[in-house]
Amino acid sequence: MKTKCLIIGSGPAGYTAAIYASRANLSPILIEGPQPGGQLTTTTTVENFPGYPDGVDGNQLMEDLRKQAVRFGTDIRTGIVKEVMFAQRPFDVTVGGLDEKIEAETVIIATGAAAKYLGLPDEQKYMGMGVSACAVCDGFFYRNRTVAVVGGGDTACEEAVYLAGLAKKVYLIVRKDYLRASKVMQQRVLQNPKITVLFNTNTVGLFGKEVLEGAHLVEYMGTPREQLFDISIDGFFLAIGHQPNSAVFAPYVDMDNAGFIKVRAHSQATNIDGVFAAGDVADPVFQQAIVAAGAGCRAALEAEKFLLSVQ
Numbered sequence: 050m051k052t053k054c055l056i057i058g059s060g061p062a063g064y065t066a067a068i069y070a071s072r073a074n075l076s077p078i079l080i081e082g083p084q085p086g087g088q089l090t091t092t093t094t095v096e097n098f099p100g101y102p103d104g105v106d107g108n109q110l111m112e113d114l115r116k117q118a119v120r121f122g123t124d125i126r127t128g129i130v131k132e133v134m135f136a137q138r139p140f141d142v143t144v145g146g147l148d149e150k151i152e153a154e155t156v157i158i159a160t161g162a163a164a165k166y167l168g169l170p171d172e173q174k175y176m177g178m179g180v181s182a183c184a185v186c187d188g189f190f191y192r193n194r195t196v197a198v199v200g201g202g203d204t205a206c207e208e209a210v211y212l213a214g215l216a217k218k219v220y221l222i223v224r225k226d227y228l229r230a231s232k233v234m235q236q237r238v239l240q241n242p243k244i245t246v247l248f249n250t251n252t253v254g255l256f257g258k259e260v261l262e263g264a265h266l267v268e269y270m271g272t273p274r275e276q277l278f279d280i281s282i283d284g285f286f287l288a289i290g291h292q293p294n295s296a297v298f299a300p301y302v303d304m305d306n307a308g309f310i311k312v313r314a315h316s317q318a319t320n321i322d323g324v325f326a327a328g329d330v331a332d333p334v335f336q337q338a339i340v341a342a343g344a345g346c347r348a349a350l351e352a353e354k355f356l357l358s359v360q
């Protein structure tokens with residue numbers, strides 16, 4: 050299979066790159082990975098994507114972007130990228146689930162990021178039995194129960210507010226003495242009578258016979274005021290940030306220490322000529338759908354320009 054432009058990833062960056070690349074007659078192939086539509090498919094209403102004064106359902110937004118990409122001729126395939134060969138052009142990309150390799154003149158990496166876990170052994174033990182990293186996906190199971198959310202950013206606050214609409218009680222476990230979330234989200238959390246914020250608190254373990262029954266917490270860890278205590282909970286939701294999905298590109302593409310792909314200044318170009326990166330996989334700072342979409346547009350325009358320059 051050959052293409053002038055291979056787009057890897059199906060979030061706002063991938064689909065926007067596909068819309069621009071298709072309209073530029075690059076006949077792109079887009080690989081949608083394990084989570085078609087990306088992270089926005091796990092949110093409820095997206096309130097800050099311009100053009101939707103009343104907000105838009107995350108799934109609907111991604112479905113609309115997908116349709117727009119297909120309308121202009123993007124060839125969408127499903128599979129997980131197993132290996133890339135970026136040593137020379139055209140690039141070879143092996144995708145699990147497709148019988149043949151893809152030979153691409155340019156590649157746009159838009160693989161996004163995945164939720165981080167604390168790294169406690171108990172997280173794996175109770176995975177699907179009380180532990181989750183997606184309130185919107187799993188919140189339904191915790192109607193009138195008690196849950197905890199870990200994190201102090203916008204994701205944690207958003208998840209706590211969402212869960213408060215379903216659960217009896219929500220603990221928000223914050224390791225510092227302040228929330229890092231935007232002011233509007235902080236207000237929603239602090240004004241919600243169902244949410245109790247536990248500041249200066251870390252989680253050190255989880256317990257329960259078969260399913261999750263509670264968490265071991267420490268207040269003021271590592272200080273003279275340190276105090277251990279337990280809370281009884283049925284659900285434990287992680288919202289402590291995201292890890293870029295970039296490992297498969299590591300042999301070739303330059304990244305920072307956290308695995309975010311490095312792009313050149315004022316550009317989506319990576320260290321490999323003809324390989325571009327857009328969206329959360331290359332954005333340690335903003336991580337917003339609209340920024341990812343903008344970066345996808347830039348990557349496609351740069352891919353088009355690059356192809357003209359090497360003709």
Ligand code: NDP
Nearest residue numbers: 200201202203204205224225229288289290291334335336
């Ligand atoms: P952030 O990186 O903003 O926040 C992560 C939170 O998790 C921080 O409070 C951090 O604590 C905490 N944390 C990290 N590691 C640990 C750990 N090991 N133990 C305990 N707590 C930990 O991630 P988000 O996913 O919340 O947001 C990412 C970006 O996406 C941000 O730019 C955010 O604004 C944006 N966003 C915007 C939304 C919107 O506008 N609707 C919705 C969701 C996200 P600490 O503060 O101590 O470092």
